[in-house]
Amino acid sequence: xxxxxxxxxxFLTTRKEEETAYIGEMLGRILNxxxxxxxxGDLGAGKTVFVRGTARGLDVNEQVSSPTFVLMKIYxxxxxxxxxxxxxxxxxxxxxxxxxEEYLPGEGIAFxxxxxxxxxxxxxxxxxxxxxxxxxxxxxxxxxxxxxxGAYASQVVESLIxxxxxxxxxxxxxxxxx
Ligand SMILES: Nc1ncnc2c1ncn2[C@@H]1O[C@H](COP(=O)(O)OP(=O)(O)OP(=O)(O)O)[C@@H](O)[C@H]1O
Ligand SMILES: [Mg+2]
Numbered sequence: 001x002x003x004x005x006x007x008x009x010x011f012l013t014t015r016k017e018e019e020t021a022y023i024g025e026m027l028g029r030i031l032n033x034x035x036x037x038x039x040x041g042d043l044g045a046g047k048t049v050f051v052r053g054t055a056r057g058l059d060v061n062e063q064v065s066s067p068t069f070v071l072m073k074i075y076x077x078x079x080x081x082x083x084x085x086x087x088x089x090x091x092x093x094x095x096x097x098x099x100x101e102e103y104l105p106g107e108g109i110a111f112x113x114x115x116x117x118x119x120x121x122x123x124x125x126x127x128x129x130x131x132x133x134x135x136x137x138x139x140x141x142x143x144x145x146x147x148x149x150g151a152y153a154s155q156v157v158e159s160l161i162x163x164x165x166x167x168x169x170x171x172x173x174x175x176x177x178x
Contacts, residue, residue, distance in 0.1 A: 021053030028057020041131035080108030125150030
């Protein structure tokens with residue numbers, strides 16, 4: 001009861017690609033059961049960078065590349081990793097015909113870039129991440145908003161926030177804590 005009411009929305013800022021990948025890697029280390037992670041953000045926001053980091057945290061040895069043209073790629077780590085990119089899909093594509101439901105969620109960890117293209121494919125329990133590019137007097141950065149739906153996703157975001165620490169100069173503390 002309490003679990004389902006828990007809210008663990010979180011917001012993190014990164015200043016470099018490696019920092020976004022690092023947060024992904026920490027998330028990957030935390031994940032211990034199937035979940036769907038939706039990644040929303042403009043072209044070049046850093047969705048694939050984040051998934052690459054997460055795959056590393058899930059012990060995927062292969063290099064993750066963008067699935068934009070193939071719609072889906074599967075990797076093997078501690079869990080199967082399903083990486084979707086719905087950028088090229090439109091409302092006219094029949095989600096049932098695509099046959100993706102069996103992966104959402106399936107036996108593994110599913111990442112969906114451009115989830116807003118086919119919102120009906122997103123299961124009610126999911127971890128929603130919005131990545132937003134911004135510019136300020138220190139240059140370019142990214143804001144990562146995590147919005148968990150469901151008890152497990154909330155728990156994962158809480159654990160992630162506990163793992164992330166910062167240096168006094170505002171950079172992410174990217175030490176590896178094995
Ligand atoms: N703080 C940051 N976090 C992530 N990426 C960053 C950051 N700063 C700069 N970048 C750059 O932004 C780009 C992000 O590219 P990426 O392919 O991950 O975007 P994407 O959101 O997957 O886009 P698409 O919708 O085209 O798939 C990379 O070139 C990366 O080097
Ligand atoms: Mg991408």
